[in-house]
Amino acid sequence: MHHWQVKIWLYRQHWHCPWDPQQSIRRGLYLQLQHPEGSCSWGEIAPLPGFSSHTLSESFQQLTDFLEHRHDASLRSAATYWGIQCAKEQRPQAEPDSLNQRYPLLQGDEQAILSYLEQYPGPLTLAKLKVARRALTEEVSLIAHINQAYPQLKLRLDANGHWNYQQAESFLAQINTANLAYLEQPCASLADCLKLAKADVPIALDESLQHQRIDAQTLANIQTLVLKPTLLGKNTDYYLQIAKTLNIPISISSSFESRLGLLQLKSLANQYGDLYPGLDTLRYFSHKQVTRLIYFRQFADNPLLY
Known part of the structure; x- marks a missing residue:
């Protein structure tokens, strides 16, 4: 049986010259959706501290709640909604x-x-x-x-x-x-x-x-x-x-x-x-980025459809 796979990666990237002296590191999430035939689509979820209404941890929690329960009412984080839309619609990346x-x-x-x-x-x-x-x-x-x-x-x-x-x-x-x-x-x-x-x-x-x-x-x-x-x-x-x-x-x-x-x-x-x-x-930003896998699960159907 072919499965849909979801991976969530946490990334960290240092500011080369921070716009906010208290924010030396930019953190965000990559949502990776692997389709049954092997292709992947991606979305980025990166709420901006001081401007976004939800934190990164809140956005991650809303994302996993959505994946587990398929209920879009949980998507109060704007960044989470945008990242899911990009992955769901297989939004291409420009050159x-x-x-x-x-x-x-x-x-x-x-x-x-x-x-x-x-x-x-x-x-x-x-x-x-x-x-x-x-x-x-x-x-x-x-x-x-x-x-x-x-x-x-x-x-x-x-x-x-x-x-x-x-x-x-x-x-x-x-x-x-x-x-x-x-x-x-x-x-x-x-x-x-x-x-x-x-x-x-x-x-x-x-x-x-x-x-x-x-x-x-x-x-x-x-x-x-x-x-x-x-x-x-x-x-x-x-x-x-x-x-x-x-x-x-x-x-x-x-x-x-x-x-x-x-x-x-x-x-x-x-x-x-x-x-x-x-x-x-x-x-x-500095050029170096560190990523770490923080979530992995297989689904019988596309978990981003609701």
Whole structure:
């Protein structure tokens, strides 16, 4: 009798330059589904500490509960849901070199950012810069330096919701908005973001999408939806449909997954015509990865179907 086999691997990978000094190691799970004829499909389950609503141990528990009982109500972890979907749908991985076709993610101090741009190997037409990390005068000065050195470079500025409306308004009044591709999640408050969008500021939403399902009418003035399947889970498909209904762009974006997860995200971006997905995160990891088998079981039928 042919069986379906499920293996779950725990991986550990050191940060090359941690985005959070308290998080020196990135941990996640690989879900491996071996089909009866011998082929395998994969999914990555890697909740991001500080952003995901469930921990890695909670996500693992939900995964094993689902495998044992086949009940999707147990899938409250967005990361677990996304990993299962990738394995169940046999989501392909994009070609490995496709991750080189990216636009850079810029974070760190001014010297590090400008140095990285000087050494960037490809054409510079688009970059993403983390803002709301420094004093306002420093932010404005950095953007002015970038605009002067790279006048053709469009910037996606990501505040991760760290400003209130007045701070965002003050920031926008002091930069050259002609080089602004969009301002991503300037405020934690959805209402403040929508207010800026109605004032003709190109606004993208990220964190607000993770907290609730927002209807199409509310999102009518938003320029771009930034979709992170590891954090959105079931809501990924919902917002893909909203974007199609409104005919607005999406940006498939990384939550610091490993290479496997990034290649599957690139495949999703290709599927939906996202030419500039936000996947420039692999360089923040060391190359060495350690994996360990933590679960193995055989099933008479496909355990991911419910």
